Amino acid sequence: MGRGRPVEALILTADERGYLERQVRRHRVTRSLSERCRIVLRCADGMQSKQVAAELGLSEHMVGKWRRRFLHDRIDGLLDEPRSGRPRSIDDDAVAAVIERTLQTLPADATHWSIRSMAAATGHSHTTIRRMWNAFGLQPHRAETFKLSSDPLFVDKVRDIVGLYLSPPTHALVLCVDEKSQIQALDREQPVLPMMPGMPERRTHSYVRHGTTSLFAALDVATGAVIGKCYKRHRATEFLDFLKQIDGNVPDDLDVHIVMDNYATHKTPTIKAWLARRPHYHVHFTPTSASWINQVERWFAELTRKQIQRGVHTSVGQLEADIRSFIDRHNANPKPFRWTKSADEILAAVRRFCQKTERTLCTEL
Incomplete structure (x- = not known):
């Protein structure tokens, strides 16, 4: 007779599998969450905890822990629980005000906001502004060029x-x-001065x-x-x-x-x-x-x-x-x-860009 507790089968819905696979592919997700999603996906494929641990370089105890957490709480079980610490000093409304100001206004003395000019205008520290912009993927100092073809036979x-x-x-x-x-x-x-250890090539x-x-x-x-x-x-x-x-x-x-x-x-x-x-x-x-x-x-x-x-x-x-x-x-x-x-893929991308540009122009008008 076999020993040990029977392992409950881990079965994913289509929505759960899609969510877990997206988290694994994302670049900005925390490593811990990505690791937990990989554990659950491997377990859902029928692999034993020992096999999952060996493949991902983790302990069998950790694999079993997140397997049980997922079976009990599903997706929510993979998230970190709230931890003690100093409460937030900046609420969501203040963050929204900074993001809205970044997107819809310009400083009086420049063509775009900088971290320190926005900090001076809002009263927040420059590190706080940096965290807000990073969270929303905003980089006002960057600009790209584009040009749409006006050829009537473009397609x-x-x-x-x-x-x-x-x-x-x-x-x-x-x-x-x-x-x-x-x-x-x-x-x-x-x-031209050639490259040397610790020094790049230099030229006038x-x-x-x-x-x-x-x-x-x-x-x-x-x-x-x-x-x-x-x-x-x-x-x-x-x-x-x-x-x-x-x-x-x-x-x-x-x-x-x-x-x-x-x-x-x-x-x-x-x-x-x-x-x-x-x-x-x-x-x-x-x-x-x-x-x-x-x-x-x-x-x-x-x-x-x-x-x-x-x-x-x-x-x-x-x-x-x-x-x-x-x-x-x-x-x-x-x-x-x-x-x-x-x-078809190229034309679809051009179409999406045109629609996005049109919405931006309508918003400004």
Whole structure:
């Protein structure tokens, strides 16, 4: 005959399981509550207390304690009981007044509130204001930019280009084409001091310009390989020459789908005539003010971060040589960018943002 007390089965409702899983995923939940939720979820999966303790690195006594607490009080049993201590000196109304003032007013001498200016205006300490703002996720010192496309064909173009990324046509090549213009060859007025233990790399804020170059690039969506060439200018003449370079690197039996923006250089009569003579070329224009949909912009960001931003170049020739070297190294082991959002998901996100913006404007009016 077996020994020990029988263990009562722990069965969760759908709402309880959903709540527990949300607490485990949340970043701002206390570690203790997240740990208790994990214990209950493992027990609900039929695991014994000894197994749960071994998996989570806890004592068997602790697992049994929170299992019993949950069986007795359900979700409420996982929460900490009120503890003795000094009562709150700031009630909910005072907190609500600070949050409302933060969201709806501005200081007379600044464009946004700071912790100390709000503390001076409300009479609370700056640490109290900090705790209130942290609790509500408020950061008045931060600001982000946005721009919505006003292209009347925005929906159609998004579906067209995202469709190319997620389901490219067979026996075809999809290239994202654009130019990064006016790349400056910058030299520092004084030598760069290298990084040392406990000290970052240091450079002067002032610089000397040695000219500019413009990079035309085409990113192969399937492989991640890049065709690139630098020019002194970025006119239709240079763009046509770059298209010819692309044509020379593409097999004649493949259709070529080019994704590019609405820059005037891309739509001159010369460019249109060149493309018209090649029916296997298909152009897909991105929506206006939507450069994020062109994957080559992501590669330009890599080029800027890894090669240009902290580079020191004493001539345009040196800058162009570094860019060519970067392209060669990239193409030696190319990796494509993985597009994850469907057109429906993108359009739904834009719709939610527009609705949120509209509600904000209506509130202000």
